[in-house]
């Protein structure tokens with residue numbers, strides 16, 4: 001089982017954001033999650049990432065419980081505002097993150113920076129980067145360890161046309177390597193082009209919205 005959410009409820013400030021969600025992913029593929037602003041897509045993804053703890057229920061990724069300080073293994077994620085050290089270059093930021101996790105070589109980091117259309121030898125500090133460039137770097141960070149599960153919350157935010165094309169290519173390449181991608185997006189075209197199955201978040205519940213596979 002790739003993802004297994006059992007009866008997951010999440011209350012935040014007196015509101016039920018997730019309401020008894022039972023959700024499983026057994027087959028690798030690209031899974032889309034759509035829903036209105038504020039419907040709970042990010043809360044759902046952060047719960048899977050172990051960044052938010054369910055009020056009730058539990059979440060397993062690759063068979064292991066997440067939450068309470070346990071994070072999924074073989075996992076990469078991009079949330080709305082990737083946090084980088086503003087005075088460091090792109091390469092130094094990713095080297096820092098890689099050294100914390102201790103697995104990725106500099107050559108691979110350089111390669112992943114190129115994959116997202118940035119320049120590894122650009123010594124400018126990341127604070128000088130545009131929103132779209134930071135977003136590209138966020139995607140590089142999410143994919144640099146070749147995760148088996150990749151959670152992307154609005155990855156196209158702030159990207160220009162070439163950025164959108166590059167990220168679509170990255171998602172398709174990861175899919176063909178057997179990585180499972182969870183994608184939240186408001187962009188109908190991205191959802192239609194990329195996803196094997198689409199879910200709708202509504203009133204705290206998640207239901208199948210469109211099924212191709």
Ligand SMILES: Nc1ncnc2c1ncn2[C@@H]1O[C@H](COP(=O)(O)OP(=O)(O)OP(=O)(O)O)[C@@H](O)[C@H]1O
Nearest residue numbers: 012013017035036037038039040041042043044201
């Ligand atoms: N840390 C928090 N504390 C309290 N409420 C929160 C917190 N984070 C999110 N919420 C609330 O949970 C609800 C769902 O938010 P979430 O960000 O998951 O929506 P979303 O579907 O991702 O929206 P969007 O499409 O705008 O990105 C919102 O009402 C939001 O205000």
